[in-house]
Amino acid sequence: MVPANTYRNNTQERRSRLGTLGNIVSTGQGSGTRQGKGGRPPVPVQPIEERQRAARLRRYQLQNHAARLLPQEGIAHCLRRPTAIAPVVEVQFVPSKHSAHYRGLQMCKSVWHCPICAAKISEQRRGELARLVEKHVAAGGSVYMTTYTIRHDRYDDLADLVDRFLVARRKMRQGRRGMALRKNYGVVGTVSVLEVTWSGENGWHPHQHELVFVEGELDVDAYEQDARQAWKDAAASQGLTMNEHGFVLQRTYGAVADYIAKYGREPAVDNVWGVESEMTKGHIKQGREEKHYTPFAMLAAIADGVTRLEPKFQEYGRVFKGRKQLNYSPGLKDLYQEEEKTDEDLIEEPQGEEAFTILEIEKEPWSQVVEKNVRGNLLERARAGRIGDCVAGLEELGIESRPADLRGWQVITPAGLARVATMRRCDILHRWRCSVALEEPSEGSSWRVYDLVEVTLIAAPGTVLEA
Numbered sequence: 001m002v003p004a005n006t007y008r009n010n011t012q013e014r015r016s017r018l019g020t021l022g023n024i025v026s027t028g029q030g031s032g033t034r035q036g037k038g039g040r041p042p043v044p045v046q047p048i049e050e051r052q053r054a055a056r057l058r059r060y061q062l063q064n065h066a067a068r069l070l071p072q073e074g075i076a077h078c079l080r081r082p083t084a085i086a087p088v089v090e091v092q093f094v095p096s097k098h099s100a101h102y103r104g105l106q107m108c109k110s111v112w113h114c115p116i117c118a119a120k121i122s123e124q125r126r127g128e129l130a131r132l133v134e135k136h137v138a139a140g141g142s143v144y145m146t147t148y149t150i151r152h153d154r155y156d157d158l159a160d161l162v163d164r165f166l167v168a169r170r171k172m173r174q175g176r177r178g179m180a181l182r183k184n185y186g187v188v189g190t191v192s193v194l195e196v197t198w199s200g201e202n203g204w205h206p207h208q209h210e211l212v213f214v215e216g217e218l219d220v221d222a223y224e225q226d227a228r229q230a231w232k233d234a235a236a237s238q239g240l241t242m243n244e245h246g247f248v249l250q251r252t253y254g255a256v257a258d259y260i261a262k263y264g265r266e267p268a269v270d271n272v273w274g275v276e277s278e279m280t281k282g283h284i285k286q287g288r289e290e291k292h293y294t295p296f297a298m299l300a301a302i303a304d305g306v307t308r309l310e311p312k313f314q315e316y317g318r319v320f321k322g323r324k325q326l327n328y329s330p331g332l333k334d335l336y337q338e339e340e341k342t343d344e345d346l347i348e349e350p351q352g353e354e355a356f357t358i359l360e361i362e363k364e365p366w367s368q369v370v371e372k373n374v375r376g377n378l379l380e381r382a383r384a385g386r387i388g389d390c391v392a393g394l395e396e397l398g399i400e401s402r403p404a405d406l407r408g409w410q411v412i413t414p415a416g417l418a419r420v421a422t423m424r425r426c427d428i429l430h431r432w433r434c435s436v437a438l439e440e441p442s443e444g445s446s447w448r449v450y451d452l453v454e455v456t457l458i459a460a461p462g463t464v465l466e467a
């Protein structure tokens with residue numbers, strides 16, 4: 001499906017074709033926000049597609065910072081270093097989804113360290129959680145959202161705090177009281193999610209959300225009382241204390257739906273960051289650090305120049321490495337025929353058979369793509385089907401690449417829809433050229449020759465564009 005206004009957009013894009021990949025490289029800032037007058041926060045002005053684009057570019061920017069701060073970890077090579085077996089790095093285009101991705105690169109698959117891998121994994125986990133809840137409710141059950149926290153302060157050591165917190169949680173689950181809790185209240189299963197935030201005032205705040213799947217309805221008052229007492233005792237066994245918020249049960253179904261809808265989404269990345277970062281800086285400037293940072297919000301602040309958070313992110317990176325973020329109680333997934341999948345599985349799952357390689361980059365030039373910081377922008381051009389701009393943009397940076405054989409692709413040209421018949425590199429013009437057969441011949445001729453930058457890919461060979 002191609003939106004009705006593609007033609008117009010295409011013409012506009014042609015006219016305003018961005019010169020180099022490099023000049024829109026850094027953060028997308030400026031294209032994403034408009035600076036308010038008198039130092040006021042930038043005003044968001046762009047439509048949803050533009051915001052999503054900005055968020056994708058932002059993830060690459062944040063990943064750069066995380067890679068710099070965690071040089072010994074997998075993230076330092078994630079989507080940078082080719083895999084040992086890949087002959088070249090490929091840019092793949094999925095016309096039906098207007099998306100693009102790389103093939104042949106290492107990925108760190110870390111939900112904790114990497115904004116790009118985390119976004120991919122969370123998106124699938126979100127679907128998994130939503131399906132489980134839906135199936136359980138359809139079977140007559142109900143689901144409740146609970147939160148476990150502990151008292152903490154700014155002097156706590158994160159590693160020690162998380163270890164004790166998780167031991168306490170395990171004690172509660174596996175102990176006599178936890179088992180009785182499940183039995184007495186008809187608990188079919190649980191899903192726990194480990195999270196952490198940090199604030200200047202109160203330090204690290206590890207906590208766990210737990211979705212509780214019960215048969216029928218839950219006696220919420222009684223459950224809350226019993227669970228809170230069990231948690232209090234388990235925490236005390238690890239020298240931890242809590243206030244009245246140590247255990248919270250949310251009574252509305254909406255809370256569960258809301259949590260799942262937001263799961264893995266990062267306001268600091270997905271929203272217009274300008275507003276967020278301005279607020280962040282404001283707090284820092286005023287010395288009022290009551291703001292609670294998620295780790296990626298911390299990364300966003302670091303990217304915006306709040307360097308004093310760097311050691312905090314590094315501490316977090318060390319402590320959370322390799323930990324499990326989500327814990328499904330045994331049997332819950334089986335009950336609803338959800339496959340057991342690791343984060344690695346989720347990353348490696350193929351993106352669907354309609355992904356086509358449209359560009360190849362040898363390993364040496366690829367290292368230039370990384371160094372010149374244009375990984376994100378290159379994909380943006382690819383996802384728009386602007387193969388010629390990909391090649392030309394790289395060339396302007398002195399980076400060699402090779403478009404795939406595009407014969408048979410349906411394209412938009414200045415004269416309308418067409419199919420690519422031949423393509424070649426013109427040694428005189430130093431440009432890729434293609435001849436196309438117009439689908440609606442004009443002026444008696446159905447053939448045209450264009451520079452590759454003048455055409456936009458919309459459908460692969462053998463596929464038909466839906467009107």
Ligand SMILES: [Zn+2]
Nearest residue numbers: 078108114117
């Ligand atoms: Zn990664």
